[in-house]
Amino acid sequence: MVAALAAVAVAGCGSDDEGSSGSASSSGGQSSGTIKIGFLSDCEGAFGSFFEPTASGANLALIRYAGAQPAGDKPTDGVTGAKIAGKDVEIVSYGCADDTADKAIEETRRMMEQEGADILVGPLSGDEGIAVANYAKDRPDKTFVNGIAGAQDSTLKVQAPNFFRFHPDGAQWSAGLGDYAYNELGWKNAAIIGDDYSFPYTSLAGFVAEFCAIGGEIPKRIWAPLGEEDYSSYISQIPKDVDGLYVGIGGSGLISFIKQYEEQRGRVDTERMLGNVFWDDPLVLKEVGKSLVGGVTSAMTAADSDAPEVKSYLSDLKDAYGDEIANAGPSVFTYGYYTAMTALIKALEEAGGDVSDQSKLQAALAQTTLSGDEAPWGDVKLDDNRQAISNVFLKKIVDDKTGDGVPDVETFARVNDVDQTFNGFFSAETPAPDRNNPECQAGEAPPWVGNAESVSFGS
Numbered sequence: 001m002v003a004a005l006a007a008v009a010v011a012g013c014g015s016d017d018e019g020s021s022g023s024a025s026s027s028g029g030q031s032s033g034t035i036k037i038g039f040l041s042d043c044e045g046a047f048g049s050f051f052e053p054t055a056s057g058a059n060l061a062l063i064r065y066a067g068a069q070p071a072g073d074k075p076t077d078g079v080t081g082a083k084i085a086g087k088d089v090e091i092v093s094y095g096c097a098d099d100t101a102d103k104a105i106e107e108t109r110r111m112m113e114q115e116g117a118d119i120l121v122g123p124l125s126g127d128e129g130i131a132v133a134n135y136a137k138d139r140p141d142k143t144f145v146n147g148i149a150g151a152q153d154s155t156l157k158v159q160a161p162n163f164f165r166f167h168p169d170g171a172q173w174s175a176g177l178g179d180y181a182y183n184e185l186g187w188k189n190a191a192i193i194g195d196d197y198s199f200p201y202t203s204l205a206g207f208v209a210e211f212c213a214i215g216g217e218i219p220k221r222i223w224a225p226l227g228e229e230d231y232s233s234y235i236s237q238i239p240k241d242v243d244g245l246y247v248g249i250g251g252s253g254l255i256s257f258i259k260q261y262e263e264q265r266g267r268v269d270t271e272r273m274l275g276n277v278f279w280d281d282p283l284v285l286k287e288v289g290k291s292l293v294g295g296v297t298s299a300m301t302a303a304d305s306d307a308p309e310v311k312s313y314l315s316d317l318k319d320a321y322g323d324e325i326a327n328a329g330p331s332v333f334t335y336g337y338y339t340a341m342t343a344l345i346k347a348l349e350e351a352g353g354d355v356s357d358q359s360k361l362q363a364a365l366a367q368t369t370l371s372g373d374e375a376p377w378g379d380v381k382l383d384d385n386r387q388a389i390s391n392v393f394l395k396k397i398v399d400d401k402t403g404d405g406v407p408d409v410e411t412f413a414r415v416n417d418v419d420q421t422f423n424g425f426f427s428a429e430t431p432a433p434d435r436n437n438p439e440c441q442a443g444e445a446p447p448w449v450g451n452a453e454s455v456s457f458g459s
Contacts, residue, residue, distance in 0.1 A: 034088045035348065035355055038095055038111030040122025040132075041147060041337070045099035046195075046227045046251035047124055049283055052076060053328040054147060055094055056321050057337035058121055060313075062089065063320055064373070065345045070320050084345055085353030092117045097128055099226060099251075104128035108135055112142055118355040119143045121340050124333065126151030126170070126199025133158040143358050143365070145344050148336030150277075151198035152205065153432050155387040156420055162358070164365050164386045166343045167336045168418060170199050171206030171426065171433070173277045173299050175392045175418040177246070178210025179449045180296060181274060187243035189217040193234060194248030194276075196223035198433070203276045204248045205433035209425045212440035214449060223435055224249065224257075231257045235264050243272065250278040258288045270294035270397075280395055280409045282328050289407035292397045301377050302393040302411040303330035304457045309376035313338070330409075339375055343368045378414075387420045394452065413452040422446045 039058055043051035055075035062068035066089055068082035082089035092115040095107035104123045111117040119142065123132055129149025136144040137160045144163045146154065150170035154163065168175075181187040190211065194200030200223075208218055219242060224234045231249075235257075238245060249257045254275075261268060268291050278284055279297035302310075317334075318326035328334050347364035354360050370380040378391035394413040401408045421427060423446045431437040 034090050035084055035119070035353060036090050036092050036115070036117045037344075038092050038108070038115065038117035038120045038122070040095040040097060040104065040107055040111070040120060040124075040128075042099055042124045042128075043096040045097075045125075046253055047099055047333075049252065050124065050331070050333040051096070053325060053331055053334040054124060054337045056317060056325045056328070057334040058147075058341040060317055060320060061338050061341035061345060064316060065342060073321070075321060075325065084348045085351075087353040095122065097123055097125070099125040099128065101127045101131035105131050105135055108132055112139065117142075118358070119145065119344065119361075121145050121337065121344060122147040123149050125149055126154075126202065127197050129154040130158065130198055133160045133163045136160040136163040141358055143361050145340045145365070146336075147340055148333050149199070150202060152202040152420070152426065153198060155385045156426060156428060157432055159385055159428065161386075162362050164343070164382065165388055166339045166368075166370065166380050166382070167332070167388050168300055168390050168392060169387065169420055170203035170277070171209070171422065172388075172390075172418045172420060173332075173392060174203055174206030175210065175298065175422075175446065175448060176394045176413060176415045176452050177274055177296070177298050178207050178212075178216065179214065179445075179452065180394060181207075181244055181246070182211055182214050182216050183450070185244065185271060187211075187216060189219055189242050190244040190246055191220040191222065191239055191242045192218060192246045192248065193222040193224070193238065195226040195228075195250060195253060196435070197226050200248040200250070200276075201433035201435070201437075204246060205426075205438050206422070207246050207274075207276075208440055209422050209438055210446055210449065213425070213443045213445045215442055216440070218440040221435065224253070226253065228253055229256055231260045232264060235261055238265075245273045247273060247275045247279075250276070254278050254284055255287045258291050262291060268292060268295070270296070277332055280397055281331050281333070282406075283331070285397070285409075286406050289397060293399055293407050295397045296394060297397070298392050298394045298415075299332050300390055300392055301330045301332055301335050302395060302457065303409045304411055305377065306457045307376060309373050312373060313376045335377070339370060339380060342374050343370060343380075346370075346374070383419060385420070389417055389419050391416050392418050393455075411455055411457055414455045415448045415452050418448065
């Protein structure tokens with residue numbers, strides 16, 4: 001399925017005018033009276049399979065809150081009829097990146113400088129997000145709403161006043177896992193392994209900060225190139241005498257890693273291995289989920305939630321794009337772009353659709369909160385760096401209950417209102433997450449350690 005979706009994604013990339021929805025124009029919304037939005041995600045590289053799901057999330061917000069209709073069967077076919085504050089809305093392009101900063105900036109420049117987009121929604125991946133946030137600093141006349149890129153630096157370090165992120169970063173998504181590993185699984189030391197770039201640095205940083213604060217140790221950190229196909233040499237570096245392993249490999253790489261781990265080390269012992277946000281992604285579960293049954297992960301969505309808002313969100317996604325896309329509704333990739341576009345629509349309404357002076361829109365975005373149908377898995381508000389404070393769910397992968405042959409997810413805890421600083425552990429002055437940082441240090445635990453709220457959805 002991942003390979004098939006990747007093929008569809010590449011075919012739908014909007015990296016030239018022919019691939020765009022609507023006609024491109026060099027003039028922005030100021031002169032035309034139309035609000036012009038550029039969409040940026042990955043249709044190539046390790047995360048190319050998420051191109052259509054991310055587009056579906058952004059489009060669904062326009063369908064629900066701006067009166068749009070799908071323009072075709074594929075999300076990247078675009079939408080028609082969208083209006084915000086009485087103004088027409090045009091997606092100038094579904095821009096195609098490939099998980100690299102250079103390509104993301106190339107596509108951003110194309111949409112903002114050549115096609116006249118007033119606002120960018122995107123990108124998807126960590127290094128891309130840092131690059132776009134830095135670009136935003138040079139374009140105060142434009143507004144940037146992050147898609148799902150989760151590197152910490154994009155908001156905590158860069159601090160562009162016109163760049164907004166309405167979802168947790170990678171470290172926030174790991175909240176609760178260090179507590180679970182140390183106090184529930186009994187780990188006293190753990191190795192970590194991740195892709196060698198900014199998002200896994202951030203993702204694993206959250207685990208390190210929490211696990212070490214309460215007494216854990218990290219004797220080994222292993223980094224593999226993003227998009228690696230042969231993980232054998234990296235698997236051989238995993239110590240056999242540690243209590244556990246936290247895995248921060250994502251996208252198509254995670255599928256390869258799990259298969260090769262089983263070939264080299266035998267079955268995945270889920271009492272001794274945890275995974276980051278990718279572990280319960282619907283696309284990954286379909287490919288290697290049986291190997292991960294019993295494993296625990298965390299993120300901002302819970303696929304088993306029976307909340308009316310979640311059911312409504314998934315139902316509307318199915319009505320717009322069918323079962324396959326709706327099945328990816330709980331993916332953070334789909335959901336992150338949904339909350340990004342929803343927040344943008346809400347702020348544009350507050351600003352009267354005015355994109356001639358974007359300070360009005362940016363002030364509105366800074367004060368925008370999401371709740372109910374706007375954020376089915378929990379309220380979202382922004383901190384002073386325009387970074388989301390939101391809930392994180394701890395989930396266990398379990399045997400298939402629905403009969404579709406794919407393992408399911410059972411949520412067992414929720415960490416409420418996770419902030420980006422981990423109660424002051426991370427700041428603009430602390431070293432950015434990288435191969436060696438944060439250091440493993442005992443100290444004051446984040447306030448949620450020992451205080452995660454037990455939850456259970458359904459029967």
